[in-house]
Amino acid sequence: MFLQKIYKEWRLLFWAVLFFIAAQCFFMYKGISTIPFFLYYMYGQKHPKKQSIDVILLKTPTGYFNTNKLSGREQEMLLNPIDLYISLKTKGDGNTFNINHRFSSTSINNYFKKMLCNDSLSIEQFPTWWATYYKAVAKPLHDSVTVVKSSVSTTYPYLKLDKDSVIFKVKIN
């Protein structure tokens, strides 16, 4: 057995592996992914059908910019933080609650909030950062873009529903 082998041949590694297994079990039980103890359960849950699916669209003077033409990583970096931005604007930083929950000492509490949480200035600066990254990856010819939230029907022919709600508008050039 592999564990017996490492116990005989490299005792330190044996204890490290035992620690890793214990920590992995602990974080699985707690349901908190803590790298390197990954919780690899993506797409494991039931996915019931929704009425519509929310999408983030980039409205330009010449129509919607097709973000599917970007690479997966560029698309992730461009679209995903918008959800975080919306959440920060509407609900505030969830980590403030987590820090209050985890640390009772005021000094540690304040230090972690300073290092981990997004302040109002960062949130305010987000559209400007977003525009810089957009300019780098999309190389747009237009001079402004409006980021909107919309939805797509989940019944054939899966059309975009009419209503767009504006998240922010930025100047590009």
Added chain:
Amino acid sequence: MTITTTTYYPRAFMARCIFAWLTLILFYFFFTHSLVHQLVQPVLKYPGSDNTFWLVYATGIPSFFMQHKWAALLFDVALIASCILAVIFPQKKIFSLIAIVGSWLLYIFYCSAAGKHYAQIGYLITPHAFVVLNEKKFDLLWNLVRYWVCFLYTFAGLSKLFYGGFAFEGTMSNILLQHQALGNVFLEDGWRHTLSHYLIENPGIAQFFYRLAAMFEAACIVGFFTKKFDKWLLVGLVSFHVGNFFLLNISFVEQSLIFAAFLPWKKWAVHFQYNNKND
């Protein structure tokens, strides 16, 4: 002298291949604007509830590299250079160590800026075995890397059973609907789009593929007991990720390094007449 058998994994040969592979992944990051200096100093951070992210953020390291253009550029250059140097000097442990630490930091920076903690982690796991030079110890660590990969996929497969995705008939077609939403807005066509629509319209067939994938993932548990089926695990993993790429548009460039755990390195060492004395 002809080499006909090799007891240990050919560490130096493998180091050259793995770090060359990692270098290519980093070049892919470069061409997809996702190295640290290309993130143009993100203003938001997302450590989530991950304790390791918290600890790393508490040191101030991410903020320093993410907020200083030159520090970010230096970080990227050092990371790529360490990988290239690990290819050239596989027996110098320091380059492997820098590459490993740098890759983990890059993962933390990227996920934090993207506002989501991603599961594409193959490039983080595989290089770990190269932190030692001793052949015997390297052998043990390489086996551990292989077990780690087997564990992750087994866990993913069992999660699909445990959390209900496997049993629920509409799981795959609804996942496809979600992934196709943007494509539907842009009225995309082509065979990938047509295939996705066919599967959305036929949830039973879509769910068959989901279940097949889940069963394959769970079957990775066999890797804990024998290496006899490694060839099939490799074929299964490649097929699984190619399928994900075509149906869900999930790139597996970053994840591709997990394939290395199932490659026949010892056979190749014999084939290329490579032993550890060549180092």
